[in-house]
Amino acid sequence: MPRQIAVANQKGGVGKTTTVVNLGVALAELGAQVLLVDLDPQAALTATCNLDPYHLSRTSYTVLSRDNTSLVACLRTVWPNLHLLPGSVDLAAAELMMANIPNAAFKLREALNRARVPVDYVLFDTPPNLGLLTVNALVAAGELLIPVQCQYLSMRSVRALLETVWLVHKKMNPQLDLLGVLATMYREHSDHSREVLAELRSVFEDKVFDFVIPDEDAVAQAPVAKKSVLTYDPNSASAKAYRQLAEVIHHER
Amino acid sequence: MSDESSVAGKGAEIMLPPQGNPFKKDEPPKASKSVGTPAEGVPPAGLEEEPMDLTPEDIAARFPSTQDERNAVPVASGDAAASVETATSGDVATPGVVDSARPPVLNKAPRFDLEPTPSLETFAATPMDAAASPPMAATFEAPAEPIMVTESMAASETAATPVDSMAAPISESIPPIESAPTASAPTVGFQPYNPFASAPDAGAPSAPALGAPASEPAATREISPTVAPVSTPPAPPRQGSGSTAVSVDVDRPDEIDRLTGRGVTLDFVKTPVTEDEFILQMLITDERVDELWDRIEKAEKMAINDENTSPKQRSENLESLKIARNLLLGGKRNYEDATRYVVEVESNLIYGSRVHRWSYSHGILLLVYELVWLVLLVLGIVSGPNFAPNFATGGELLTREFVLTIMITMLSGGLGGVMKSIYSLTTHIIKRDFDRQHNLWYITGPIVGLGMGFFVVLVLSIGVPTIGGAAEGRTVYVFYVLAFLVGFQQNVALRLVERAIKLFFSGGEEKESEEKSS
Numbered sequence: 001m002p003r004q005i006a007v008a009n010q011k012g013g014v015g016k017t018t019t020v021v022n023l024g025v026a027l028a029e030l031g032a033q034v035l036l037v038d039l040d041p042q043a044a045l046t047a048t049c050n051l052d053p054y055h056l057s058r059t060s061y062t063v064l065s066r067d068n069t070s071l072v073a074c075l076r077t078v079w080p081n082l083h084l085l086p087g088s089v090d091l092a093a094a095e096l097m098m099a100n101i102p103n104a105a106f107k108l109r110e111a112l113n114r115a116r117v118p119v120d121y122v123l124f125d126t127p128p129n130l131g132l133l134t135v136n137a138l139v140a141a142g143e144l145l146i147p148v149q150c151q152y153l154s155m156r157s158v159r160a161l162l163e164t165v166w167l168v169h170k171k172m173n174p175q176l177d178l179l180g181v182l183a184t185m186y187r188e189h190s191d192h193s194r195e196v197l198a199e200l201r202s203v204f205e206d207k208v209f210d211f212v213i214p215d216e217d218a219v220a221q222a223p224v225a226k227k228s229v230l231t232y233d234p235n236s237a238s239a240k241a242y243r244q245l246a247e248v249i250h251h252e253r
Numbered sequence: 254m255s256d257e258s259s260v261a262g263k264g265a266e267i268m269l270p271p272q273g274n275p276f277k278k279d280e281p282p283k284a285s286k287s288v289g290t291p292a293e294g295v296p297p298a299g300l301e302e303e304p305m306d307l308t309p310e311d312i313a314a315r316f317p318s319t320q321d322e323r324n325a326v327p328v329a330s331g332d333a334a335a336s337v338e339t340a341t342s343g344d345v346a347t348p349g350v351v352d353s354a355r356p357p358v359l360n361k362a363p364r365f366d367l368e369p370t371p372s373l374e375t376f377a378a379t380p381m382d383a384a385a386s387p388p389m390a391a392t393f394e395a396p397a398e399p400i401m402v403t404e405s406m407a408a409s410e411t412a413a414t415p416v417d418s419m420a421a422p423i424s425e426s427i428p429p430i431e432s433a434p435t436a437s438a439p440t441v442g443f444q445p446y447n448p449f450a451s452a453p454d455a456g457a458p459s460a461p462a463l464g465a466p467a468s469e470p471a472a473t474r475e476i477s478p479t480v481a482p483v484s485t486p487p488a489p490p491r492q493g494s495g496s497t498a499v500s501v502d503v504d505r506p507d508e509i510d511r512l513t514g515r516g517v518t519l520d521f522v523k524t525p526v527t528e529d530e531f532i533l534q535m536l537i538t539d540e541r542v543d544e545l546w547d548r549i550e551k552a553e554k555m556a557i558n559d560e561n562t563s564p565k566q567r568s569e570n571l572e573s574l575k576i577a578r579n580l581l582l583g584g585k586r587n588y589e590d591a592t593r594y595v596v597e598v599e600s601n602l603i604y605g606s607r608v609h610r611w612s613y614s615h616g617i618l619l620l621v622y623e624l625v626w627l628v629l630l631v632l633g634i635v636s637g638p639n640f641a642p643n644f645a646t647g648g649e650l651l652t653r654e655f656v657l658t659i660m661i662t663m664l665s666g667g668l669g670g671v672m673k674s675i676y677s678l679t680t681h682i683i684k685r686d687f688d689r690q691h692n693l694w695y696i697t698g699p700i701v702g703l704g705m706g707f708f709v710v711l712v713l714s715i716g717v718p719t720i721g722g723a724a725e726g727r728t729v730y731v732f733y734v735l736a737f738l739v740g741f742q743q744n745v746a747l748r749l750v751e752r753a754i755k756l757f758f759s760g761g762e763e764k765e766s767e768e769k770s771s
Binding site: 100102105130131132152155156159160163165166178192198207 | 274582
C-alpha cells in the first residue's frame with residue numbers, strides 16, 4: 001500500500017506545487033516509485049513536468065469525470081521512478097460537474113483503489129481552495145503535508161484548512177493524519193519569518209519540520225527550465241532541504 | 254518590528270479553528286482571543302470587561318455632542334497612564350494584542366504601552382496573569398533553530414552530513430526583538446504624500462525614479478530611518494473614526510503638543526474583516542452542521558427505501574441529497590443552500606407518503622362515486638325516450654324529439670366527464686400519487702359534463718336552425734359525440750368558452766394585452 005500524501009493549503013503561492021515536484025524527485029532519487037497527482041486547474045505541476053496541460057487527452061479530469069476510465073492509462077512517466085497523473089485546465093469545471101455526481105468526494109480514492117498503481121508514494125497537488133478537488137485529495141490521502149509560507153496571510157489559511165480536515169475526519173476519512181508542516185519561503189533575515197516559524201512550532205510542535213525551504217531564486221527559476229530544483233541547482237539550499245524532507249519521510253516507513 | 258504587526262503569541266488564534274487542532278482531538282480547543290467562536294460559556298473577547306449598563310457620563314463620552322469633542326484626540330496624561338498601569342497591568346504584558354476592532358472600555362483611559370517591547374526571552378520568562386495573557390503566550394518557548402542550508406555550509410558539508418550537526422540554539426541566530434528599531438512613527442501630519450511628486454518633501458520617503466536600474470544600491474532606496482515601525486500600539490479607534498485611527502507616540506512631547514493635527518500619525522486599523530466569519534461561526538455552529546449532515550443521511554436512507562415515490566422522483570431526491578452534501582463540504586457558507594436541498598427532499602418524501610395514503614382512501618371513494626354516476630347516466634340514456642314526452646309541451650320549440658336530443662346530449666356530456674374522471678383516478682391510484690386537493694374536481698366532473706352537454710345543444714341550435722329536423726336524421730349523433738368530447742375535455746372546452754366570452758365582451762382589451770405580452 002503506497003503512502004498517500006496530500007499537499008494542501010488554501011492559500012495560493014505557498015509552495016504546494018514546488019513541494020510536490022521536488023519532494024517527488026527527491027523520493028525518486030532515493031529509489032522509491034512515486035506518483036504525482038495534479039488536481040490543480042492551473043496545472044502548474046503538469047507544466048513543470050514539461051507537459052502541455054492544454055493538449056492532454058487523458059488527465060485527472062478524465063479520471064474524476066468518467067467512471068470507467070483507467071487511471072493507469074492516464075499516467076506519464078516524467079522522470080525515472082517518477083510518474084505523473086497530469087492535470088488539465090478542464091479541472092476548473094470539474095467542481096461544478098462533480099456537484100451532481102454521486103459520492104463526488106470519493107472519486108479519486110475509488111480510482112486509486114481500482115488502479116492499484118504499484119508505487120511507494122502518491123503525492124497530491126491540490127488547488128488553492130478547499131473545494132471538492134481538495135476534499136478528494138484529503139479523502140484519498142493518508143497523510144497531510146501543509147506547506148506554510150512564512151507570512152501572516154499564509155498562517156491564516158491554515159485555519160480554514162484545519163476546519164475542512166475536521167469535517168473530513170468526521171465524515172469521510174478519519175485516518176487522515178498530519179505528516180507535517182513545512183515552512184516555505186523562509187527569509188533568514190526577516191523577523192516576521194522567524195516569528196511565523198516560531199508560532200508554527202508553538203502550535204504544531206514537533207510536526208513542524210526542523211528544516212525550512214528558503215526563499216531563493218532557484219525555486220522560482222527551476223520551473224522555467226522545466227526542471228525540479230534538485231536538477232536545476234542541486235547545491236542550492238532549497239534542493240538540500242527537499243532532499244532532507246524526502247529522507248525524513250522515506251525513513252519513517 | 255512593532256507589536257501591532259507582530260504575530261508572536263497569536264499563532265493559535267490565527268491558525269486553529271474553534272474546534273482546535275484536528276490532529277490533537279484529545280486536547281481541549283484553545284480559546285480564541287478576538288477572532289472566531291469563543292469557547293462555550295465564555296463571552297467573546299473583550300465583552301467580559303464591557304460594562305453592561307452605561308452611566309450618563311459614559312454615554313456622553315461615547316457620543317460627543319460637539320464637533321471639538323469629536324475631533325479631540327485622547328491624551329495620555331500622567332494620571333491616566335498611571336491608572337492604566339494599575340488597572341490593566343495584565344494587559345501591558347501582552348504585547349501585540351491590540352483589540353482595535355471595538356471601542357475601548359469607556360471608564361478607562363486609552364491604553365498606551367509605555368514599556369519597551371520585551372524580547373522573546375523576556376517574553377517567555379515574564380510571569381503573566383493567565384487570565385489576561387493569550388493562551389499561547391503562557392506556554393511560549395523559544396523555537397528551535399531553523400536549519401538554513403547556506404552556501405558556506407553547502408561547500409563544507411558532505412552528502413552524509415547528519416541533520417543534527419547543523420542544528421544550533423535559536424538564541425545565536427535569532428536576534429531578540431528588543432534589538433529591533435523602536436523609532437517613532439513617521440510624522441506626516443495631514444500633508445498627503447504624493448508618490449509621483451518630482452520634488453519629494455524632506456520627511457517623505459523618496460521614490461525610485463522610473464526605469465532605475467535594478468542593481469541600484471539598496472542604501473539609496475531605503476527610506477529614512479525616521480520612517481520605522483511604530484513602537485507603541487495605536488490607540489483604539491473612536492466611534493465613527495472610519496478607516497483610520499489616531500495613535501500618539503507619548504515619548505515625543507512635540508507630538509503631544511500638536512495633538513490637534515500636525516503631530517498625529519495615520520495608521521491602518523485592524524478592519525473588522527472577521528466579523529462575517531464571527532457571525533457565521535456564531536450562527537452556523539458545528540452542531541448545526543452535524544445535525545444537517547445527519548438529516549442528509551437519514552433522508553438518504555428514507556429516499557432509498559421509499560416505496561411511495563416513483564423511480565424518477567427517487568433519483569431526483571438522491572441527486573438533491575448529494576448536492577446538499579457537497580455544498581456542506583464546501584463550507585459553512587453553503588449551509589443555507591444545503592438546507593434548502595434537504596428540506597425539499599424531506600418534503601418530497603412526506604408528500605409521497607401522504608399521496609400514497611390518499612390514493613387508497615380518497616381515491617377509491619371517489620372511484621365508487623364516479624361509478625355510481627356512470628350507472629345513472631347510462632340508465633338515463635337508455636331510458637331517455639320514456640321520459641322525454643313528459644317534458645314536451647307540444648309546441649313548436651319543445652317537441653318530443655328536441656327534448657330527447659337535449660336530454661341525451663346532456664347525459665353524453667356527463668358521461669364524458671365521468672369517463673375522464675374515472676380515467677384520471679385510475680391512473681393516479683395506480684401511480685399512488687393522488688392528491689386530495691383535487692377532490693372537488695372529481696366530484697363536480699359529471700355535473701360540469703352535464704352542463705357542458707347543454708351548452709353544446711345551445712351552440713349547435715344557433716348554428717343549425719332546423720334543430721327539430723336534425724333530430725330526425727343522423728346529425729343528432731354529432732350532438733352526442735360533441736357533448737361527450739366536451740365533457741371529457743372539460744378544461745379545454747371551458748377555456749374555449751372563456752376565450753369566446755372575452756372575445757365578445759372585451760375583445761379589444763384582450764388584443765391589446767396580447768400585443769403587450771408578445
